[in-house]
Amino acid sequence: MKKALVAAAVIAIGAGAYWATQHGTEQQPGHAALAYVPADTPVFSAQFTPFPLKDYIDSIPDAQKQYPQELQALMQDENEPRAKFFFGLFNRYMQGMKDGQTFVTTFGLPEDLTSYFYTLGALPVLKLDIANPEVFWALLDSIEAESGLNHEMRKLAQVDYRAYPLTEPGEEEQIDLVFAIDNGMLTITLATSFSDPALLETALGIKPVTNPISESGIIEDIFAKHGFLKDGVSYINHQELVKAITTQDGNQLAKQLTHLFTMVNDDPFVELRSEVCNRELNGIAANWPRTVMGYTEFAVKDKQTTMGFSTVIESNNQVIMGALSQIRGFLPAYTQDVKTSVFSMGLGVDVNQFVPAISKVWDDLLTPQYECAPLQQMQAQMQGQSPAMLGMFTGMANGVKGLSMSLMDYELSDATQQIELKGLDAIVTLSADDPATLFNMVKPFAPELANVQLPSDGSAIDLSAALGLPPALGVSAKMAVKGNHLTVYSGEKSQAIAEALAGETLASNGLVTMSADYGKMFKPMMTLMEMSGEPVPPEFESLKDYNMKLKVDMDVNAQGIVIDSWVQTHQ
Structure with a gap:
């Protein structure tokens, strides 16, 4: 062993x-x-x-x-x-x-x-x-x-x-x-x-x-x-970890490492224990002192657990935190409701602010004139690159505030001896200052959309033919501009969401969100397997009652970078 x-x-x-x-x-x-x-x-x-x-x-x-x-x-x-x-x-x-x-x-x-x-x-x-x-x-x-x-x-x-x-x-x-x-x-x-x-x-x-x-x-x-x-x-505690590798006796862990390295006659941190590295690395740790975790919600009742907890990477670096706040974009309300969807995700990014904000972070990391050799090497590698190059890729997305999607429901069928999608209720949303103009800019690069004319009154058009969706599939795709949101959707639930988007104004309300209902996700597959008459493999049998909902959000606040999680399980 x-x-x-x-x-x-x-x-x-x-x-x-x-x-x-x-x-x-x-x-x-x-x-x-x-x-x-x-x-x-x-x-x-x-x-x-x-x-x-x-x-x-x-x-x-x-x-x-x-x-x-x-x-x-x-x-x-x-x-x-x-x-x-x-x-x-x-x-x-x-x-x-x-x-x-x-x-x-x-x-x-x-x-x-x-x-x-x-x-x-x-x-x-x-x-x-x-x-x-x-x-x-x-x-x-x-x-x-x-x-x-x-x-x-x-x-x-x-x-x-x-x-x-x-x-x-x-x-x-x-x-x-x-x-x-x-x-x-x-x-x-x-x-x-x-x-x-x-x-x-x-x-x-x-x-x-x-x-x-x-x-x-x-x-x-x-x-x-x-x-x-x-x-x-x-x-x-990041500060205590940095003390351990930059000092010989700064804390209990440092003393133990010093003793261990003396025993083996080899100190891998000898370079970091110089006076300049000690000072500069501890300065960085002071800006990012801790990662802390705690509960925001907890309840166990009737064989159901509901739990919310938050992880915060604490930061005192106002430049970087300000830049991350500057990037925050828009996340629609439907991405926040884990109880109605199968799966949702959203990316909130203000594209107009992305390159300027990343440039601020870059400049902040390059500003200190480090004397510690490993930090000098890091800066040398960064100086050979520039976030300004990202502007070439973000120019086409001018005014974009976020991209989101949600799968509300789906149904499978094996009528043709192959598993097919029988029904789909889903929505994709592009949130921007002027979504119609962005769509018209993209059309030349997508021949199938060349003849699609997007109504300015918010009414929907059918994209099924343009996307080549066969009628036998039983799935239609519609597109409409709802206020500041370009939506592509299929199904009644998603249509209702699209209509509601017209009343949602753009706001800087988040960075990333993701949620999933595992029970809803696996149920159609399990139902199809059972209806087929074939024995369900043991590794899939347990998924039939996989009753768990999960939601994860990443954002920034005055304390630092925040990852909020919410989970609900039940028998």
Whole structure:
């Protein structure tokens, strides 16, 4: 078993446990575990209030609980004990996902739990509530018996813990996977022969840190700045990461890396630790200090979960943020309604402002006279290019504010022994200052549109003949100018949307949006398969009830670059 696979398995198990525990309801952070989290941790995520794990799993569509076939095939050929141990854990995880009660019973977890994930420098620590420790230990015992990987019982102060070796016994340096349960909380971390022994004491909740996150104001600042629900919060501290690679002792991670590089007699960051690189890279990090994540909506009820969360790449660079705000274009109202469409997407870009805005960003990146060699190389590469060249491509789209589309409904048929599109309800929209003029400019480049005359009164024309759509297909395409919007649509729902667009005036209201209703997306395909009388392949059977709606938006605000996500799942 290669070390890389062992490391990947550790990450996968940790990530799975982390993502399974990131939800809850409102409460101020004040948990005792925060006394053991240093303020300079580069990565932090916490669920401050009990997340309804059992009910959440019951709300997940069965299609999301299917065992990855590729992984199953890989497991059958694996004989290395460490790999078999991690695969055994993953097996129990997938078996437990059958339903919420099975999951919590399998792992000895409570129905509602809190959790924490952070790093002590580079050392990862995962903590979560445990209800039945004896069940969890019995689970590990059974996996040990199957895999042949045995633990060693150890004790640190008053805490007993299990250590599973991740390295070969004869190797000079040792790494162990650690499991401990104390005061109703499970801790999963690593212990190494080359790290400070005090780190394990802190990870196990024995020795508090001298600069705890609970006294730093970091969490309170994130909630106040971004308005997240106080269910929980996550962040990546860019400034601490830059300190780690530009200093030898600027934070805990820097000290650990320095020690590690001394051991191997090789420092890959030696160039970045010069005085000029330290100063200049930390200056960049000050402009982009953190990526923060928090909840904007959360509810679990009647086997349905509705969750909204926001990710913000914080920025203090007013030039770049101003340029991105300048690019913002128009997104129609229909792209915001995930509940009525199958799939929607929209790109809001003010084409007239695109090149000037990108030029501002370019100039801002080239303005500092960097002395740090890697930054000088970056600038040298940028100087050989110019965003002004983009003007050649954007000139034809003068006045464009956005391009959007939505699939409202569709129907398939196999009447001719081949799958065909029987019905289509969809719309494509080009929003611009003068959409009719843009259409007339494009006509010479599309011979099939040469004879199409677009009415100026907003009435629709039939494009079916021009686009070569056969009558037997049962799909017609119509085009019309509705106010500032050139629309091409098919179907009654899309026609209603097109009519409503006439009342929507252009505004700078976003950058990118995308939404999908997976249930509606897969239903026609599954219906057709069932009607054909042929057996439905197992890999498609689970898609029949894939009840999940998803919406993702990217925009900018006063705090930085924002990615808002909304998801709803139900059985």
